[in-house]
Amino acid sequence: MIAEIGHFALIAAFLLAGLQATVPLYGAHKGDRGMMNWRAQQRLASSPLCCWLSLHW
Amino acid sequence: MLLAFAALVNAFVTSDFSVLNVAQNSHSTKPMLYKISGAWGNHEGSLLLWALILSLFGAMVACFGRNLPPSLRARTLAIQGMIALGFLAFMLFTSNPFDRILAPPSDGAGLNPLLQDPGLAFHPPFLYFGYVGLSISFSFAVAALIEGKVDAAWARWVRPWTLAAWCGLTVGIGLGSWWAYYELGWGGFWFWDPVENASFMPWLAATALLHSAIVVEKRDALKSWTILLAIVAFSMSLLGTFLVRSGVLTSVHAFATDPERGVFILALLAVTVGGSLTLFAIRAPKLQTTGVFQPISREGALLLNNLFLSAAAATVLLGTLYPLFLDVLDAGKVSVGPPFFNATFGPLMAPVLGAMVIGPFLSWKRADFRQAMQKLWLGVAAAVTAIVLVLILSGVEGILPAVGVGAAVWIICGTLLELADRVKLARVPLTESWRRARRTPRAAYGMTVAHLGVGLVVAGVLGATVFKTESIQNMKPGDTVDVAGYTFTLDRVERLQGPNYQAERGVFRISTDGEQFATVNAERRAYPVEGDTTTEAGIHTTWVADLYAVIGEGSPTAGWTTRIYHNPLVPWICLGTIVMSLGGVISLTDRRLRIGAPSRRRAPTGGSSSPAPAPAE
Numbered sequence: 001m002i003a004e005i006g007h008f009a010l011i012a013a014f015l016l017a018g019l020q021a022t023v024p025l026y027g028a029h030k031g032d033r034g035m036m037n038w039r040a041q042q043r044l045a046s047s048p049l050c051c052w053l054s055l056h057w
Numbered sequence: 058m059l060l061a062f063a064a065l066v067n068a069f070v071t072s073d074f075s076v077l078n079v080a081q082n083s084h085s086t087k088p089m090l091y092k093i094s095g096a097w098g099n100h101e102g103s104l105l106l107w108a109l110i111l112s113l114f115g116a117m118v119a120c121f122g123r124n125l126p127p128s129l130r131a132r133t134l135a136i137q138g139m140i141a142l143g144f145l146a147f148m149l150f151t152s153n154p155f156d157r158i159l160a161p162p163s164d165g166a167g168l169n170p171l172l173q174d175p176g177l178a179f180h181p182p183f184l185y186f187g188y189v190g191l192s193i194s195f196s197f198a199v200a201a202l203i204e205g206k207v208d209a210a211w212a213r214w215v216r217p218w219t220l221a222a223w224c225g226l227t228v229g230i231g232l233g234s235w236w237a238y239y240e241l242g243w244g245g246f247w248f249w250d251p252v253e254n255a256s257f258m259p260w261l262a263a264t265a266l267l268h269s270a271i272v273v274e275k276r277d278a279l280k281s282w283t284i285l286l287a288i289v290a291f292s293m294s295l296l297g298t299f300l301v302r303s304g305v306l307t308s309v310h311a312f313a314t315d316p317e318r319g320v321f322i323l324a325l326l327a328v329t330v331g332g333s334l335t336l337f338a339i340r341a342p343k344l345q346t347t348g349v350f351q352p353i354s355r356e357g358a359l360l361l362n363n364l365f366l367s368a369a370a371a372t373v374l375l376g377t378l379y380p381l382f383l384d385v386l387d388a389g390k391v392s393v394g395p396p397f398f399n400a401t402f403g404p405l406m407a408p409v410l411g412a413m414v415i416g417p418f419l420s421w422k423r424a425d426f427r428q429a430m431q432k433l434w435l436g437v438a439a440a441v442t443a444i445v446l447v448l449i450l451s452g453v454e455g456i457l458p459a460v461g462v463g464a465a466v467w468i469i470c471g472t473l474l475e476l477a478d479r480v481k482l483a484r485v486p487l488t489e490s491w492r493r494a495r496r497t498p499r500a501a502y503g504m505t506v507a508h509l510g511v512g513l514v515v516a517g518v519l520g521a522t523v524f525k526t527e528s529i530q531n532m533k534p535g536d537t538v539d540v541a542g543y544t545f546t547l548d549r550v551e552r553l554q555g556p557n558y559q560a561e562r563g564v565f566r567i568s569t570d571g572e573q574f575a576t577v578n579a580e581r582r583a584y585p586v587e588g589d590t591t592t593e594a595g596i597h598t599t600w601v602a603d604l605y606a607v608i609g610e611g612s613p614t615a616g617w618t619t620r621i622y623h624n625p626l627v628p629w630i631c632l633g634t635i636v637m638s639l640g641g642v643i644s645l646t647d648r649r650l651r652i653g654a655p656s657r658r659r660a661p662t663g664g665s666s667s668p669a670p671a672p673a674e
Contacts, residue, residue, distance in 0.1 A: 003076050006064025007155040010105075013058050013112065014145040020115075020138030024131035028203075036131035 058112040062096075062105055065154050069096045075161040078102060078154045084167040084586050086557040094178035095168045100318070101154035103181055107298075108144045110182075110189040114218075115141065118193060125214060132200035133193075140192050143325045151318045167586040170558070176236030184229030184256055188294035190222025191263060195291035198284045199333050202340040207284060212274035215287065217645055219267050224641035226260045231634030242592030242607040244622040246521055246630055249398045254377040255297030261370035262290035265363045272356050276421060278348030279360065281341040286367070288337060292330040293370070299326050300377070351423040358416030362409050369405040373398070410464050410515065413508055414471030418478070436474050440467035451524065458523040465519065468512035476505045499647035507640025513633030520602070520626025533616040541623035543604055544568045548576070550608070550617060558582040563608035563617060565595060579608040579619075603627045 019038075027035025065078070069092050074080040082099040083092060091098075097106040115137040122130045148154070171177070197215045201207045233253065238246040247253060266286040272279045299322045350356040376393045383391050414436065418429035430437070444463035448456070477483070479501065480493040526541040537546045548564040560582040567575040577595030584590070595606040603624040611617030 002064050002067050003073065003155045003157065006061040006068075007153070009058070009060035009064065010145065010149060010153075010155070013061065013108070014142065014149055017138050017141035017145055021135055021142050022138075023135075024138075025135035028128040028131040028135070031128075033127060036127045038131075 058105075058109045061155075062109045065102055065105055066093060066096045068155075069093065069102075072165065074163070074165050075157055076154075077156040077158045080158060080162055080165045082168050083165040084557065085164050086586070087168065087173070088556050090175070090178055091168060091173045094172075097181050098168050098172045098177070101148070101152045103185070104144065104148050104152055105154050106182065107185050107189060108141060108148065110185050111137070111141050111144065111192060114189055114193055118196075118218075122214070129197075129200050129204060129211075132203050133196045136196035136199045137192065140196070140329070143329070147318075147321050147325060151321050164586075167557070167584065170582065170584040170587050170589045170591045171240060173557075173584075173591075174236055174240055176232050176240065180229055180232040180236060182229075183225050183232060185225075187222045187224075187226025187229055187256075187263070188259065188297070190218055190225055191259060191287075191291045191294050193218040194222065194263075194266060194287040195333070198287035199336060202284060202333075202336050205340060205343055207273065207280040207344050209274045209277060212270045212283070215283075216267065216270045216274070219263055219270065219287075219290075220641050220645055223260070223263045223267055224638045224645070226256065226263060227634055227638045227641065230256050230260060231631065231638070234634075235631055238627070239594045239596055240591065242594050242620070244525065244527060244594075244605055244607075244620065244624060246627065247518075249376070249395050251377045252297075252301055254373050255293075255300045258370050258373050258377075259290050259293040259297065261366050261373070262286060262293050265366040265370070266290050268359045268366075269363050272348070272359050276348035276350065276356055278346050278350060278356060279363075280344045280346055281337075282363065284341065284344070285337060286363070288330070288333045289367075289370075292326070292333075293374070295322075295326045295329060296374075299323060348422075350421070353419065353426045354424045355416055355419045355421050357424075358412045358419055361412045362416065365405050365409045365412075369402055369409075372401045372405060376401070407464070410468055410511075413511065414468055414475070417475045417504070432478055433471055433474060436467055436470040439470040440464070442466075458519060461515070461519040461523065465512050465516035468515060469509060472505055472508040472512065476502075500644045503640045503642075503644025503647065505640070506643055507637045510633045510635070510637030510640055513629045513636055515633075517626045517628070517630030517633055521624050521630065524625045526623040528621045530619060530621075531611070531616045532619045533613075536616070538619075538621055540604075540621045541602075542569060543623060545604075545606060545621050547617070547619065550611075550613070555582065557586065558584045560593075561608065561617075563595070563606070563619065565606045565621075567597060567604055575604065577604065577606050579606045581608055581610070598628045600628050600632075601625065 023035050023038045027033070027038060067073075068076045068079050069083050070089070072079065072083060072085045072092070074083075078099060078101050079095075082102075083095045087095065096102045115134060118130070118133060118137065122133070125133070194215050197211065197218070201211055230253075233256065234246045237248065237253075238244075266283065269279050269283040269286055273283050299319070348356070376397050380391045380393050383389055415426075415429055415433065418432050419426070440463040443466040444456075444459045447459035447462045451458070479497060480490045482490050485493075528538055528540045530538055532538065532547040534547055534549050537544050539545075544567070546566040546568070548566050550561055550563050553560050553562055560580045563579045565577050565579065566573050567577065575597040577597045579595035580593035582591045582593060592607055592609075597604045603622070605622040605624055607620040607622075609618035609620070
C-alpha cells in the first residue's frame, strides 16, 4: 500500500509540475499577478483534485 | 515528491520485495545504511532523488525569491516546472520506481557490491544537488532571455544558486574520486572514465559561470556569454544523465541499458538544450552591454579564465563523446583514455592557474600588470624555488613535474599574498590590518579559501601521478617489501565473515628504520548473493603521503598477489576538495550573495572615516 501511495504522490507531482510549468508563464505573459504568484495557492487548491486524479489513473 | 521518496525508502528499509525495484536492488542481509542508500543506487530511485532535489530547489526559489521581480520569479519557476514535468514523465512512462511484481521472490538480488560503500552512499545526493542546482541557473537564464533583461541584480540572484550547485558538485566529485581511490584498488583517484567526465564537465562549466557572473554583476559585461554558460552547464548535467542512463556507456555506475529510456532522455535533452539555444540565438543579440574593459584588467583575467575553462570542458566533452560517435557510425572502436586527457587538459588549465592568482590583484576596467606582479614577487620567488628544488632533489625526469609543483606553490602563495594585500599586512599597524580583516566581506574569504583548495588539489594530483611509487609482488605471511623507504610486512591473512560477504583480510605492518608505526588491513570481499568480489585497500595516511596496500587472489601455499603504493600528497586532493567546498559555503554566507538581500547600512557613528576595504572580487 505504501508503494501505491508513493506512486500516487508521483502522479500528483507530475500534474502539479504541469500546472507549474504553464500557469505562472501565462500569468507573466498577461501581466496577471495572481497567476504569477500562483504557486503557493495551487498547492492547497489542487491537492484534493490531484489525489482524485491519481486514484483514477 | 517527499512523500514518494519516503515511500521508496520505506520499501527498501522494510525489504518489500513485491516492489520490483527493491527485489532487483536490495537484499534482506544488507546493512541498513546500504538498504537506505540502495533507494538511490539504481536508475529509478536515483531519478526520484533527482526529481525530489529539483522540487526542493524550486520550493527554495519560491521561498527565498520573494524579492525577485514577480515576472522573473514566475518565469523561473515555470521553467523549473517544465524540467520537473520532463523528468516526472520520464519516470512515470519508462522508469517507475513503484512497479509491483505479481510473484515476489523470497529475497532480493542484492546491490552491486561496489556501490555498498559509504563514499558511494553519499556521492549521488551531492552530485544531484549540483546537477539540479544548475537547473536554477538555467531557469534564471531562460527567464532572463524571455524578459530580455540581464543586469547586475540578475547576476546577484544567479550567483548563490550556482555557488551552491558548485559546492554540491565539488563534494560529489570528491567523494566519487575518494571512493574510486580506495575501493577499486588501483591506487589512482581519477581515471577519465566517461561517467567521471560526465560530472566533471558541468563542474568546469559551473566554475566558468561563477566567474563570469561576477563580471555581469560588477561591470555589466559578458551578459550573453554568462547566459550561454548557464545553458551549457545545465545541458552538460543533462548530458551526463543521458550518458549514465541510456546504455551507451558501460561503467561501474552506469545504471541502465534500456534503449527506450535512452531515447526518452535524448528527446528531453534535445528539447531542453535545443529550445534554450534557439531562444538564446533569437534573444541574445538584444542584450545590451555597457561595460567596456581593457585586456589587462580583472574582467580580462576572468574572461581568460572562462575561455580556458570552457575549452577544457569542450576537450573533455570531445574525448568522452568521440568514441561513442565512431561506434554509432560503425567507424570502429576507439578508446580515448588518460594519455589524451593528460596531453590536452593540463596545458589548457595552466593559464587558468596563472590567471586565478594574478586576477585578484588587477583592478576593474584597466589595470597595471607590472604593479600586480610587483605585489606577487614573493609568490614568483617561492614558485621558482620550488621548481629548482624539485629538479635537484626529486630525481624525477623532465621539467613538467617541477613546473607543476611550482604551479601549486604559486597558487597557494599567491592566494595568501592577495589576502595579505587586502588587509595591508605589514604595511599598516596590526590593529588596522585586523580591522580590515574583520571588515573584509565573507565572499572574499570564500574566494581565498576556495583558491587555496585548488592549490592543494593541484599539489595532490601531481604527487599522485608523478611521484607515486608502486610495487607488485607475491607475498606469504612474514614476507617484506620496501617501498619509498617504508617496509611493508605481510603479518597474516585471515578469513572473516561480514554482514553479507566473506572476506580475506591481509594485515600489513609498516615500519621505517626498523620501527613499526602503523598497521593496515587490506580486504578482498566476496558477495555470494551478487556473485561478485570487491577490493578494500588498506590505507595509512600521514597527511603528506598515503601508504596503500591491496591484497589480491592467493592461497597459503602459493602466497597472495599484493600491490603496495606510496602515494605522496594524495590526502591533499581530499583536503583540497573539502577546502574548496568550504570556500563556497563561506561565500554563500556573505550577505551580499544572498538573493536580493539589501546591504545592511549602519547609522553613521561620526568617528570613522577610514577607507573601506577593497571589494571582494
